[in-house]
Amino acid sequence: MAAAAAISELDPSKDAAAAVVEEIVRLERKIFPKHESLSKSFHDELRKKNSGVMYLKTNKGKEGEEEIVGYVMYSWISSLCASITKLAVKESHRRQGHGEALLKAAIQRCRTRKIQRICLHVDPTRIAALSLYRKLGFQIDELIRHYYSPGRNAYRMYLEFDE
DSSP: OOTTOEEEEOOTTSTTHHHHHHHHHHHHHHHSOGGGOOTTTHHHHHHSTTEEEEEEEEEOSSTTOEEEEEEEEEEESSSSEEEEEEEEEOGGGTTSSHHHHHHHHHHHHHHHTTOOEEEEEEOTTOHHHHHHHHHTTOEEEEEEEEEEETTEEEEEEEEEOOO
16 A cells, blocks of 8 residues: 555544545445445435444645545444445555555454454455455355345355454
8 A cells, every 4th residue: 555545534523524425425426336336325324323434545646635545334233243335446546455454444443342243245256355355354154146236146254353
């Protein structure tokens, strides 16, 4: 990951939060198909007390200018279980360690809440994502047929913490 990258947790109470959310929503629309995008319900997701978003900013190249190049959204289903609901990195910034850094930050955040298991869903054809999840210790739980849409399946994966 480039030295000029920084991960922040979104704080909806801060003045700059609206601009950050708008930038993340634009990114969401570009990366995910319409039926998988949370862009229309992103604000509702953020209002939930049991969810969070971390985002990664890098320098654009011009002095002082930054852009959001990735984000991870997670929620606590219960006091013992969390879910990674979104992990996205701009196409031009992939394969630079940004997704791994974001996922590690979200995992660490969940660990501070004494979560025992983190779950996520991934399309089996997304080999790079699958490799990243396995690298960080996630295991395939089961194949869920037609999870995303008819004919488009998902692996449910989990990471268990030994306490």
